[in-house]
Amino acid sequence: xxLFKSRISINIKGKNINRFIKKLRNCKIDILRIKYKNKNEVxxxxxxxxxxxxxxxxxxxxxxxxxxxxxLKIKKNFRKNMHIIIIGIICFxxxxxxxxxxxxxxxxxxxxxxRDLLKKELNQNGIKELSIKKxxxxxxxxKEKILNKYPNKIEWLEIENKGTKYIVKVEERKINKVKGxxxxxxxxxxxxxxxxxxxxxxxxxxxxxxDYVEKGEVIISGDLIFNNEIKGREKxxxxxxxxxxxxxxxxxxxVIDKVKKTGRIKNVYGIKFINNLYKFxxxxxxxxxxxxxTIASNKIIPLKLVKFKEEETKTIxxxxxxxEAIEKAxxxxxxxxxxxxxxxxxxxxxxxxKSNVNNSTIEVEMFxxxxxxxxxxxxxxxx
Numbered sequence: 001x002x003l004f005k006s007r008i009s010i011n012i013k014g015k016n017i018n019r020f021i022k023k024l025r026n027c028k029i030d031i032l033r034i035k036y037k038n039k040n041e042v043x044x045x046x047x048x049x050x051x052x053x054x055x056x057x058x059x060x061x062x063x064x065x066x067x068x069x070x071x072l073k074i075k076k077n078f079r080k081n082m083h084i085i086i087i088g089i090i091c092f093x094x095x096x097x098x099x100x101x102x103x104x105x106x107x108x109x110x111x112x113x114x115r116d117l118l119k120k121e122l123n124q125n126g127i128k129e130l131s132i133k134k135x136x137x138x139x140x141x142x143k144e145k146i147l148n149k150y151p152n153k154i155e156w157l158e159i160e161n162k163g164t165k166y167i168v169k170v171e172e173r174k175i176n177k178v179k180g181x182x183x184x185x186x187x188x189x190x191x192x193x194x195x196x197x198x199x200x201x202x203x204x205x206x207x208x209x210x211d212y213v214e215k216g217e218v219i220i221s222g223d224l225i226f227n228n229e230i231k232g233r234e235k236x237x238x239x240x241x242x243x244x245x246x247x248x249x250x251x252x253x254x255v256i257d258k259v260k261k262t263g264r265i266k267n268v269y270g271i272k273f274i275n276n277l278y279k280f281x282x283x284x285x286x287x288x289x290x291x292x293x294t295i296a297s298n299k300i301i302p303l304k305l306v307k308f309k310e311e312e313t314k315t316i317x318x319x320x321x322x323x324e325a326i327e328k329a330x331x332x333x334x335x336x337x338x339x340x341x342x343x344x345x346x347x348x349x350x351x352x353x354k355s356n357v358n359n360s361t362i363e364v365e366m367f368x369x370x371x372x373x374x375x376x377x378x379x380x381x382x383x
Contacts, residue, residue, distance in 0.1 A: 008048055011041065220238050
C-alpha cells in the first residue's frame with residue numbers, strides 16, 4: 001500500500017541546510033529519503049500533507065518541487081494522457097462490439113424459395129447483417145421455433161457462427177406427392193431385411209413371413225387381380241415390420257473426467273457485455289452458476305451489472321480398465337440405436353464383434369438386429 005501513498009520529492013537550497021533539516025524534524029515532518037547535493041543543497045522525499053507545512057516555515061530557503069510519487073503520480077499521468085486513455089477505452093469497446101457483430105449471413109441451399117424463407121425468418125428474429133450475435137441458447141430456441149413452424153418444408157437446420165459470419169445449413173423435407181387421396185399405390189420396402197410382420201388394411205400381401213426383401217420390393221400390392229388379370233387398382237394401406245441389421249462403431253475414453261460438487265456456494269458480482277461475462281472474482285476453481293440476477297442495465301449500451309450464485313466443483317479423473325471401457329462402449333452403442341427407434345420398434349439381439357485401442361480411447365464394433373418399420377410407398381406405374 002505504501003506504493004500508492006502520495007509523496008513529493010523537493011529540492012531545498014540555502015545556508016546551513018542541516019539546521020533547516022533539524023527544524024523539519026522538530027515540526028514532526030517525516031523525511032522519507034534524503035540526498036545531499038552539497039553543503040547548501042539537499043533533495044528530500046516527504047509525504048504530500050507535509051508539503052504545505054514546509055512552504056510555511058521555509059523562510060530564507062528556496063523550495064522547488066521535483067517529482068511526485070504514488071497516487072499523485074497516477075493522477076498526474078492520468079490527466080496528462082487523458083486523451084490517449086479515452087481513445088484506448090473507445091477503441092476497446094468498439095473492438096468488443098465489432099467482434100460480437102454479424103456482418104454476413106450465408107444460407108447454403110440450392111432452392112431459392114427455401115433461402116428466401118429462412119432469410120425472412122432469421123431477419124424477423126434478429127439475425128441479420130450488422131446485428132449482435134445471439135447466444136447458444138437463443139440460437140437453439142430459434143432453430144426449434146423455425147422447425148416447428150415449417151415441419152413440412154424443413155427437415156434439418158443448423159446455424160453455425162464463424163467469426164463475424166453466420167453459416168446456415170438447411171435440409172428440405174421431401175414429401176411424396178400423391179395425385180389424390182385415393183391414388184393407387186403399392187407398399188414397398190424402405191430398406192432390405194427379413195419380414196416379421198405385415199398389417200394390410202387395403203391391398204394384397206405378396207410376401208410371406210420371414211421372406212427376405214430388397215429395398216423397393218413390393219410387399220402389399222395395390223393391384224386388384226382376378227384370374228391372373230388386373231381388374232383394378234386401389235390405394236394400398238398398412239404397415240410392414242422387418243428384421244434389419246446394423247453394424248456400429250463406438251469410441252469411448254479410457255479416462256473419464258467427472259465433475260463433482262464441493263458444497264461451497266458463494267455470491268459473485270460481474271459485468272455482462274453483450275454475451276461476454278467478466279467476473280469480479282480471483283477464484284480460479286471450476287464453478288457452476290446456480291442463479292443470476294440483474295442489478296443494473298442500460299437500454300442503449302448492452303451492459304449489465306449482475307449478481308449470481310456460484311457452486312464450486314472439482315474434476316475427478318477415473319481411469320477405466322480395458323473390460324470396463326468395452327462395457328461402457330457397448331452401453332453407448334445400445335443407447336444410440338434405441339434413440340433412433342420408435343414404438344413398437346425394438347432391438348431383437350446384439351453381439352460384440354471386436355475392439356481396438358486408439359491412444360486414450362477404445363473403439364468397439366457391435367452388430368444389431370432390429371425389429372423396425374420399413375413401410376414405404378410408391379404410386380402404381382412409377383419406376
